[in-house]
Amino acid sequence: MSWIGAVLVLAGSAICLVAALGVVRLPDFFMRMHAATKAGVAGSGLVLLGVAAIDGDASTWAKAIVAVGFLLLTTPVAGHLIGRAGYVSGVPLWRGTREDALAEVLGRGDFDTEVPQAAQAGAVRRVVVGLAAGPGLDRAIEEAVRLAQAHGAELCGVAVIDVPRLLNVGPVPIGAGWHAQQMRQRRVQQARTAAADAMQQFEATAVRARLAWSAQLVEGRPRKVLGAFCDDGTHIVVAAGAWFDQGVLGLQVDVAGRLAWAGARPVRVVR
Amino acid sequence: MSDELSLAVVVTAAVLLGAAVLAAAVRIVRGPSSADRVIALDMLGLLGVAAAGLAALASSTAAFMDIALGVALVGFLVTVAFAGFIARGTVTTGERP
Numbered sequence: 412m413s414w415i416g417a418v419l420v421l422a423g424s425a426i427c428l429v430a431a432l433g434v435v436r437l438p439d440f441f442m443r444m445h446a447a448t449k450a451g452v453a454g455s456g457l458v459l460l461g462v463a464a465i466d467g468d469a470s471t472w473a474k475a476i477v478a479v480g481f482l483l484l485t486t487p488v489a490g491h492l493i494g495r496a497g498y499v500s501g502v503p504l505w506r507g508t509r510e511d512a513l514a515e516v517l518g519r520g521d522f523d524t525e526v527p528q529a530a531q532a533g534a535v536r537r538v539v540v541g542l543a544a545g546p547g548l549d550r551a552i553e554e555a556v557r558l559a560q561a562h563g564a565e566l567c568g569v570a571v572i573d574v575p576r577l578l579n580v581g582p583v584p585i586g587a588g589w590h591a592q593q594m595r596q597r598r599v600q601q602a603r604t605a606a607a608d609a610m611q612q613f614e615a616t617a618v619r620a621r622l623a624w625s626a627q628l629v630e631g632r633p634r635k636v637l638g639a640f641c642d643d644g645t646h647i648v649v650a651a652g653a654w655f656d657q658g659v660l661g662l663q664v665d666v667a668g669r670l671a672w673a674g675a676r677p678v679r680v681v682r
Numbered sequence: 683m684s685d686e687l688s689l690a691v692v693v694t695a696a697v698l699l700g701a702a703v704l705a706a707a708v709r710i711v712r713g714p715s716s717a718d719r720v721i722a723l724d725m726l727g728l729l730g731v732a733a734a735g736l737a738a739l740a741s742s743t744a745a746f747m748d749i750a751l752g753v754a755l756v757g758f759l760v761t762v763a764f765a766g767f768i769a770r771g772t773v774t775t776g777e778r779p
Contacts, residue, residue: 417691420739424698427732431702434709434725440718443709447721451728454702458695458732459750462739465688471738474747478731478754485758489724492765497717499769 419461427454439505440497448490452482503668535562536644541637541670542570542613542626544605545653551681552613555648556620558679562646568613568626569640570606571633573655576662577602598659605657634670637678651682692740699736703729720764727757 430453433446456479463475501519504511540555542548552568559566577598583591610626617624629636633655637647647670654664667680706729709722730753738746 413688417688420691420695420736421698423732424695424702424736427729428698428702428705431705431725431729434722435705440715440721443718444721447725447728451725455728455732455735455754459735459747462735462747465739466742466744468744471744471747474744474751475735478747478751481751481758482728482731482754485754486724486728489758489761489765493717493720493724493761493768496765496769497715500715500717502715502717 413465413467416461416464416466419457419464421461423454423457423459423461425454426450426457430454439508440502441494442505444490444494444497448486452486456482506665506668534644535564535646537565537567537640538562538646538648539567539569539637539640540613541633541647541649541655542568542606542609543650543653543655544609544658545650547650547652547681548609548612551648551650552616554679554681556616556622558646558648559622560620564644564646566617566620566622566624567640568610568617568624569637570610570613570626570628570657571636571655572599572602572606572628572630572657573633574599574602574630575632576656577659598656601659602657605659609657637670647678649678649680651680692736695736696733696740699729699733703733716764717768720761720768723764724757724761727753727760730757 427450430446430450433450434443437443437446459475459478463472466472495517498513499517499519535558538555538559540551542552555566555568558564578595580591580594580598606628610628613626614624617626637649640647649666649670651666652663654660654662654666654669656662667678670678703726706722706725710719710726713719731750734746734750734753738744738750
């Protein structure tokens, strides 16, 4: 009996560790909930049963079985409740989510993260438009110009090239290293060309609008690069449906979700 | 099973559970939403149940099983209460826009 108990205790602890790793590593709240509730109950339940098997006493068995039964009854309820609460409070779904069965059923509030206290910021002093080649670029630039004129703000065009994303060509089979390298170089070159075109377009529009303007080209992670511009007096404008691969990979990205910063002003996503 | 072996089992399980507690704590610190933190807290409660069972094993005291039962009960109530707070949006202090 004690051997079975030892195996159960060890297996339960290992499952607990896997569950906790899932809570840390999974990409969105709902997946984390799934890891915590399912695997957590399995892990602790196995540990309790293992302890009872080692101990062998009738009263220990009774307590272990009652505890496991209670966990099996309550944790799914708790998981559903907290999942519903998270959905209602507007926790973002993973960007790879294909289907949201609750979309028309439950309302969603504002994402409650770190409390947008800086939201009542002062006047808009700067309008930053993230330049990404794509069908929405014209409208994004127009919107930025309109905003800058309305607030008398400085117009700033930032073409970001998401180089880390472009360099990621997936798993490279043995012997294909040279080809992968070529592919990376070609992608980055294409993205640079597209970004330069987008900047020219921005420049032309800005000059025509007779605004104080500046433009720059940055290579790096879009969230980080644009996040550096985030302050109380800055409005960030980005086109929907375009990402900073500059059209090279044809990525379909939920821009608003990816660029949601806590605090400051929300990103304006132009459709 | 010999004493050394059962000691090894308890120590290994304790190390695994300790690592799991650390991981859940990381999620509590990182958030980003309060729902994430509550889920990690729920996970901590489940780990507490397992740890209480392990303590019963290590100290050969059956009373720790009662603690496991109690922690399981309280953990459920905590999660349900927090879920209510989050759904109503009143867990944060200050006015909401």
